[in-house]
Amino acid sequence: MGxxxxxxxxxxxxxxxxxxxxxxxxxxxxxxxxxxKALDIQRANMVPLLNRLESAGLIRRQPIDGKSQAVVLSAEGEAKMTVVGALIQQFEQGLLERVPPEHRDHLLPALNAIWK
Amino acid sequence: MGxxxxxxxxxxxxxxxxxxxxxxxxxxxxxxxxxxKALDIQRANMVPLLNRLESAGLIRRQPIDGKSQAVVLSAEGEAKMTVVGALIQQFEQGLLERVPPEHRDHLLPALNAIWK
DNA sequence: TATTGTTATACTCTATAACTATA
DNA sequence: TATAGTTATAGAGTATAACAATA
Known part of the structure; x- marks a missing residue:
């Protein structure tokens, strides 16, 4: 799974x-x-994904106009992000710890250059 | 697709x-x-994958003993690898070219450190 | 008793097409 | 006319369980 x-x-x-x-x-x-578009997920596949997050109470769909709607964190979602943010930071730190110190500061700039 | x-x-x-x-x-x-195991592909999923490569004439299944068999390149597979190797090299070179020179030599060592 | 190759199948993830309503 | 959200569905990819044969 990763x-x-x-x-x-x-x-x-x-x-x-x-x-x-x-x-x-x-x-x-x-x-x-x-x-x-930013995360390379098809529009059609965003629907069930957001439905899951909404069912979990983590997001709300907030109308912008009659056609578009903003996806925003709920209060519960905000709270959850403290945990999730910590887990992501833990993951990234774990990766960086495996990289020899002399290469460490170069990894993120190099990867960022590739992605854009 | 990537x-x-x-x-x-x-x-x-x-x-x-x-x-x-x-x-x-x-x-x-x-x-x-x-x-x-090395490529993180389930045993069961190796079967159709190798069947495709065998049908394409690129590999052979070569018995080691009554239970195991080595997967080896056919002559056609060897020839194909000159093309495939060039494409992979082209891909990797394209990635590295996007990385600013001062970070370039650090990328592969850093990634290798992460994977193992 | 553990491992290899295999089959069959369920499950997840992603891609495609089409539709409605609105900008 | 183009775009946002949605639905339905097809397809690709991956995981799981079970089996026979052999180490």
Whole structure:
């Protein structure tokens, strides 16, 4: 399943779901389409994903206009993000600890350069 | 699909299939189980994967004893690897070119440290 | 008794097409 | 006319269980 997946499993979250939560935290203007485009998830597949998060009480769909709706964290979702954020940080720290110190500071800049 | 996948598509190879070919090239002692373990592919899922490669004439199943069999490149498979190897090299070079020079030499050592 | 290769199958994830309503 | 959300469904990929044969 992957290490991060295992860390998130006790929280009943998949990696993609956590990615959505991270992306929307502190914002209230992101639509499902925008999130999907950024995370490379098809519009159609965003629907069941957001439905799961909504059923879990972690997000709300907040109308922007008659066509679009912002995906925002609920109060419960905000609270959950303290746990989820810590797990993600723990995961990233675990990865970096395996990297020899002389290479460590170069890893994230290098990866960021590749992704964009 | 992913960049490497797109590069390999004209060769009618998936990334996992190419990974198997790379792994067995120059060797004649690797079993399906060993390959699967190294590439994180279930034993059961190795069967159709190897069947595809065998149908394409790229590999042979070579008995080791009554239970195990080595997966080896056929002559056709060896020839194909010159093309596939070039495509993989092209892909990796493309990735590295995006990385700023000062970070470049640190990327592979850092990633290798993470995977093991 | 553990391992290899295999079969069959369930499950998850992703992709595609089409539809409605709104910008 | 293009876009957002949605539905339904097909397809690819992965996981699980069980089996026979052999180490």
């Amino acid at each position: 290490e991060l997946g295992n860390l998130l499993e006790p929280e009943n979250l998949r990696v993609t779901e956590a990615a959505v939560l991270v992306m929307i935290q502190g914002r209230s203007d992101l639509t499902a389409s925008q999130i999907g | 960049e490497l996948g797109n590069l390999l598509e004209p060769e009618n190879l998936r990334v996992t299939e190419a990974a198997v070919l790379v792994m067995i090239q120059g060797r004649s002692d690797l079993t399906a189980s060993q390959i699967g």
